Amino acid sequence: MKCSALLSSILLICLSSVGAQPITVTPKPRGLIVETLANQKPDESGIVVSREVILPEFEKGVFYRPFTKLGGSGGDIARGNRVEAVAFDSLANLEAYKPSKTRKQHTHVQEGQFVLLQLSDGRYLALLPMTSEKAYGSFFVSDGKLTLKSGNHGTNAINGDIPLICWSYGSSPYAATQAVWDQVFQSDYVAAEPRSSKQYPEEPYGYLGWCSWEHYKTKISEKVITDAFHTIEKSGAPIRWLMVDDGYLDQEKRKLLSFGVDPKKFPNGWEPIAALKDDSKIKWMGIWRNFGGYMGGVSPNHTMTDLEPHLVEMKDPRKLLPNNTAEASKEFYDKMVSDTKENGFDFIKVDFHFKTFEHYLGTADPVGAMRQNNEALENATRAMGIPLLNCIAQPNVNSLQTKFSALTRSSPDYNQKSKDKNKCNTYQSFANHLWMGQTVWGDLDMFHTHDERDVKPMAIARAVSGGPVYISDEPSKIVPEVLAPFAYQDGKLLRAAAPATLLPESFFVHPFRDDVVFRVVAPVKGKVAAIALFNFTESGKALQSSFTAQDYRHAGELLQPNSGEWATPEEGILVYDRETRSVVDLGEQFSTEIANFDAKLFLLYPKTKGWAVIGRSDKYLPAAAVDIQNASDSQITFTLKESGPLMIWSEKGAPEMEGTSFKPLGDGLYFADLPIRSGAKEITVRR
Numbered sequence: 001m002k003c004s005a006l007l008s009s010i011l012l013i014c015l016s017s018v019g020a021q022p023i024t025v026t027p028k029p030r031g032l033i034v035e036t037l038a039n040q041k042p043d044e045s046g047i048v049v050s051r052e053v054i055l056p057e058f059e060k061g062v063f064y065r066p067f068t069k070l071g072g073s074g075g076d077i078a079r080g081n082r083v084e085a086v087a088f089d090s091l092a093n094l095e096a097y098k099p100s101k102t103r104k105q106h107t108h109v110q111e112g113q114f115v116l117l118q119l120s121d122g123r124y125l126a127l128l129p130m131t132s133e134k135a136y137g138s139f140f141v142s143d144g145k146l147t148l149k150s151g152n153h154g155t156n157a158i159n160g161d162i163p164l165i166c167w168s169y170g171s172s173p174y175a176a177t178q179a180v181w182d183q184v185f186q187s188d189y190v191a192a193e194p195r196s197s198k199q200y201p202e203e204p205y206g207y208l209g210w211c212s213w214e215h216y217k218t219k220i221s222e223k224v225i226t227d228a229f230h231t232i233e234k235s236g237a238p239i240r241w242l243m244v245d246d247g248y249l250d251q252e253k254r255k256l257l258s259f260g261v262d263p264k265k266f267p268n269g270w271e272p273i274a275a276l277k278d279d280s281k282i283k284w285m286g287i288w289r290n291f292g293g294y295m296g297g298v299s300p301n302h303t304m305t306d307l308e309p310h311l312v313e314m315k316d317p318r319k320l321l322p323n324n325t326a327e328a329s330k331e332f333y334d335k336m337v338s339d340t341k342e343n344g345f346d347f348i349k350v351d352f353h354f355k356t357f358e359h360y361l362g363t364a365d366p367v368g369a370m371r372q373n374n375e376a377l378e379n380a381t382r383a384m385g386i387p388l389l390n391c392i393a394q395p396n397v398n399s400l401q402t403k404f405s406a407l408t409r410s411s412p413d414y415n416q417k418s419k420d421k422n423k424c425n426t427y428q429s430f431a432n433h434l435w436m437g438q439t440v441w442g443d444l445d446m447f448h449t450h451d452e453r454d455v456k457p458m459a460i461a462r463a464v465s466g467g468p469v470y471i472s473d474e475p476s477k478i479v480p481e482v483l484a485p486f487a488y489q490d491g492k493l494l495r496a497a498a499p500a501t502l503l504p505e506s507f508f509v510h511p512f513r514d515d516v517v518f519r520v521v522a523p524v525k526g527k528v529a530a531i532a533l534f535n536f537t538e539s540g541k542a543l544q545s546s547f548t549a550q551d552y553r554h555a556g557e558l559l560q561p562n563s564g565e566w567a568t569p570e571e572g573i574l575v576y577d578r579e580t581r582s583v584v585d586l587g588e589q590f591s592t593e594i595a596n597f598d599a600k601l602f603l604l605y606p607k608t609k610g611w612a613v614i615g616r617s618d619k620y621l622p623a624a625a626v627d628i629q630n631a632s633d634s635q636i637t638f639t640l641k642e643s644g645p646l647m648i649w650s651e652k653g654a655p656e657m658e659g660t661s662f663k664p665l666g667d668g669l670y671f672a673d674l675p676i677r678s679g680a681k682e683i684t685v686r687r
Contacts, residue, residue: 022052023148025127025167032130032166032183035150039157046153046361048135049164053127053146057120060508061088063139064114064435066354066395067106080354080392081412083113084424085431087508092144100513101538102420112139113396114435115146116173116507123169124504126176128435129396130163132189133371136397137164152367154360163189172565173434173504174557181438190400191375192439195499196560198406200441201387204241204284204347205407205468207491208483211243211446213288214414214472218247221265222273229276231475237449237483238491241284243349243470244273249294250303255319256293258303259339274344286347287340291373291392292356293332297321307331315362322376324369329376337380348386350377353393367397374401381405389443389468394436402439407467410442414458414472416451419597420512423536426461427511430502430520433465437499437558446472449482457534457599462486463620464522464532464601466496485620488642489678494616494624496522496530498558503531503551512538517545517594521555526613527566528623529555529604535594546591549573552604569606574649576603576614578622583614583649583669607651611636611685614647617671622647635686643681646672653687 023033040048063086066079086109088094099106117125129137129148135158137150148165152158166183170176185194200206210232212220225244232239250260261269277285292298297319298311310328311320322328340348356373360366381388382404390408393399399408410432411425425445433442444465447458450473459482462469469486471478487493500522511518511534520532529552533545549568556566573586578601584590586604594600603623605612609631615622628638633652640646648655649668656662662670674681 020051022054023165024054025056025125027056030166030168030179030183032187033164034161035164036161037158039159041157042151042153042155045151046155046366047149047151048158049148049150049162051148051164053139053148053165055117055146056125058117058125059089059120060118061094062086062116062431062507063088063094063109063112063141064432065109065112067108079111080352080394080398081409083394083432084428085507087510091141091146095141095144100510102423102512102536106424110138110140112141115139116176116434118508123171124173124176125167125169126173126180127165127167128180128184129165130184130187130189131367131396131400132163133368134158134160135162136367152365154363154365154367156364163187172554172557173507174501174554174562177434178438178562181435184400191371191378191403192400193403194560195406195437195439195441198404200406201347203387204286205387205389206493206495207240208238208487208493209241209243209468209470210239210475211245211470211472212247213245214416214446214448215474216247220244220247222268225273226276228475229273229282232478233278233281235475235478235480237478237480238487238489239471239483240282240491241286241347241470242282243286243288245288245349246290246351251294252299252301254295255297255299256290256302257299259336270343270345277344284346285344286349287345289336289340289348289350291350291353291377292321292359295352295355297356297359304335307335314359319359321356321359322369322373324363324365324372326372326376329372330379333373333376333380337377337384337386341384341386346386347389348381349389349391351391353390353398354395355392357397370397371401374398375403378402378404390440394432399436399439406440407443408436408440409445410436410467411444414445414447416448419454422454422458423512423597426457426534427518427536429461429465430500430518431507433499433501434507437501441467442499443467446470448473449479450477454597455482457597459486460532460599460601460620461534464496464500464520464530466499466522469493485618489676494619494621496524496621496624498523498560500530500532501558503547503554511536515539515541515543517543519545519547519551521551521558523555523558524603524621524623526623526626526628527556527606530601530621531604532599532601533592533594534599535596537596540596542593542595544591544593546589547602548589549586552586569608571607571610574605574607574612576605576622576647578603578617578620581617581647581665581669581671583667605649609633609636610651612649613638614649614669616640616642617645617647635684637682637684640681640683642676642678643674644676646674646683648672648685650687655685655687657683657685
């Protein structure tokens with residue numbers, strides 16, 4: 001039998017299709033299990049392989065599941081944005097999982113797509129069910145056992161090698177997860193590439209934006225979008241891009257007729273709206289697309305005659321989709337993306353990836369069809385220079401095929417009316433960034449600036465996330481003051497250097513049912529760590545939380561390429577609280593109290609020659625505004641990317657700067673009220 005060649009450090013096992021022997025996770029540092037099939041016919045569910053997975057002893061675990069049922073209503077829902085982390089201490093405990101009030105509808109703990117275990121020796125073990133162009137694998141839990149099931153979810157027989165599962169051990173959750181993904185990238189079974197090989201789409205996602213969805217839903221029109229342009233431009237908020245979401249398409253009964261517009265809503269097409277773009281105001285315009293055309297695929301009554309040879313009926317003959325050939329997928333997505341570009345759109349959000357997979361279920365080869373479609377979409381957007389945001393695309397049948405795209409939604413939609421939903425979304429995003437952050441940046445979705453109830457924790461979450469920041473307020477209700485700390489005058493975001501994720505213990509908690517603060521970390525420029533603390537407990541209690549130098553060190557492990565955790569700075573670490581504009585030496589531990597449904601954000605700075613340049617004190621991530629050139633005992637030279645209020649810490653006396661006076665704030669912290677001006681400013685401070 002033949003197996004793919006991998007690095008010699010990986011344990012590669014090829015199993016024959018005879019029998020149903022368990023997969024035993026060995027002590028080897030890494031393992032990849034491959035099954036060789038000979039004309040294997042899928043069962044009625046489209047599964048060709050089912051294997052028990054024998055785990056080593058562990059103390060705690062977290063199971064990433066895409067929940068699939070709406071509580072007692074029994075209806076299927078789109079799973080692709082709903083991969084959640086569920087903590088457990090035994091497989092029996094996981095199988096018996098009962099959701100808390102906040103997650104009351106989230107009862108399903110099957111179809112797991114990633115598992116992280118904490119072992120008794122302090123190490124971590126990451127396990128990933130694999131996908132390929134032939135089969136898609138998931139974990140299932142029953143009778144106290146973990147089972148891996150893989151198949152094409154269709155009717156065609158499968159021949160040849162299919163990867164089942166890979167695992168890796170590591171000294172931290174981040175090291176173990178990266179080692180698993182290294183095997184994914186090296187395996188040649190999937191198209192995914194590391195995040196470090198991709199460019200974050202700075203235009204537009206490096207700037208503040210606005211999306212039509214949460215306020216207007218599908219009730220949009222030429223007038224609604226035109227009025228939004230004008231009102232946003234007058235709001236005083238530096239919003240630089242606008243996304244037209246669902247509600248414009250040429251469709252009938254939720255099936256696509258063409259990639260054009262509803263003539264009643266948009267009688268003049270896109271031309272008058274595209275003409276509203278202005279390089280100095282709203283410069284970029286994006287559009288929402290559905291991966292399968294629309295919610296029910298393409299209608300048999302569609303008007304796209306050029307696609308007629310390339311579309312085929314699903315099990316439901318009222319739904320058409322590309323016919324599982326490279327040519328058909330290319331024609332379909334080239335048409336989708338070229339229509340986007342030709343009508344003046346600069347970027348694209350493609351939604352309902354996984355729902356499209358569900359349309360293919362029961363046909364000849366759903367997994368193969370999705371591989372063709374994912375590849376065609378990625379190729380089309382790359383070739384036409386249209387940045388792609390994937391949405392409802394978290395399951396591995398999609399996420400392991402992200403070759404060029406650098407952004408994927410990490411949570412369901414924000415919902416202004418549901419505090420519980422937004423709590424779930426926030427925790428879910430940061431938990432997901434552990435695994436999906438290996439190949440993409442996560443998108444936490446929009447929020448509302450005028451929602452006083454939850455604006456602070458929602459804003460802090462997006463500020464630290466490293467991903468896009470955009471809102472969906474009714475344009476006349478936008479509160480510019482809420483957006484100012486995110487960005488410069490031109491709307492350019494101050495971003496983290498890697499996707500923020502949970503600190504180790506927070507993967508293994510129940511963040512709503514238990515009285516516990518969950519903690520998030522992200523690296524920022526200059527070896528600064530951002531730590532955000534969230535109290536979303538259902539008890540309503542204020543809670544204590546703390547962090548140490550070890551938490552600071554973990555921030556370095558999130559960078560790509562990853563050279564390991566940061567060393568503890570020899571001179572120590574300074575903790576900056578932007579809310580109170582104060583500093584304190586970290587020492588052995590820093591502790592604070594977090595009110596219920598609240599969050600706090602701290603920046604941890606390495607001390608260098610008795611200096612720490614805090615940066616733009618009016619921003620959530622002040623350190624992201626600073627590039628330090630050199631430092632000595634007597635002076636420090638750095639560049640502010642945009643001149644503005646400056647905070648600096650000096651251990652050995654008051655700082656001095658030509659033409660500027662510093663105000664002492666206590667504990668070695670000083671403030672200079674520099675005017676806000678566009679353009680970089682080089683600064684030398686002496687003492």
